[in-house]
Amino acid sequence: MPSTWWTRTRHYFLYMVREFTSLPLAIWLLWLLFDISRRSLVAPGAFAVFSVIALPFALYHSWTFLTLAGTIIHIKLLDRPVSSRLIVMSQFGLWIGASVLIAFLLTWLSK
């Protein structure tokens, strides 16, 4: 298997993009944990810039993850299978709800 296997098809390439987008997200989280452990921001400007860079990666990764949930989760309600579309929509709904709640709490705590 050549190391360039992921360039063979568009599907393989998108898979690699999906997997790669977790890397900036992981680095961002490690940076955040490091700052939390020191109880101060080491380089606030650089962290803000990196946060902006990492945001589209995080959004893309979350989008792919939540979209795939429709394939993975299979549940029945009242003996009827719940459609994957409904599962995906509920995942996105929960994601948006959680984001709004966290944004509200952060804004409220910073006052």
Next chain:
Amino acid sequence: MPDKTITIRATRFDPDKDQEPRLQSYEVPFFDESMVVLDALNHIKAHIDGSLSYRWSCRMGICGSCGMMVNGTPKLTCNAFLRDFWPRPVTVQPLNNFPVIRDLVIDMDDFMHKLKLIKPWIIRKQELPLGAGEHRQTNDQIDDFRQFSECINCMLCYSACPVYGLNNEFLGPAAIALARRYNLDSRDQGLKERLPHIADSEGIWECSFVGECSVVCPKGVDPAKAIQQTKLDTTMRFVLPYGNRE
């Protein structure tokens, strides 16, 4: 010979003579819009070069024998129409990720071994006598596993799977999809016998959900779905001690 022809470039490899596989070109008459790649190979075999080796049987997408790489994509050659490629040449190669025995023939022993591991048949703890009647199922119970039962063991999914290409210890898409087919069957009681192979580190947990197995399946089976759902079920069995253990 009719005016319209198509170029077929087929892999030739004789392990007794050749160091490496090579491509050989053949001009094949393209006289009928319904011709498929397998027809072109059969024409080569019958009229141009009788030494070309490949597997085929039913010619109607049921037996799963004629899977090959067609212009780089795993396909059943009986279901790959020449009209979709003409006037460009068609390159036919053996399925990726398998050792080549000769020309377009791959060694399928590894797949057969894995298929046997997951015991793709109905297992009962105790067989009932025939006089006890049928094991009846409702339509909903059949719908639970129906799509996974469409697998014809053509191995296109193994050929499309980069995880299997990088690590051939991986149990693989078709075997796991078939295991799920039987585990979801209301008549089956063999989950515990299959679980050691399915839930092994070289089983479902090796899959990183590339998803190409489901894209290339000629029968509309979704092995990627089977694998991810089995991951979820296996996890639930682990975290919920009083959950669905049987």
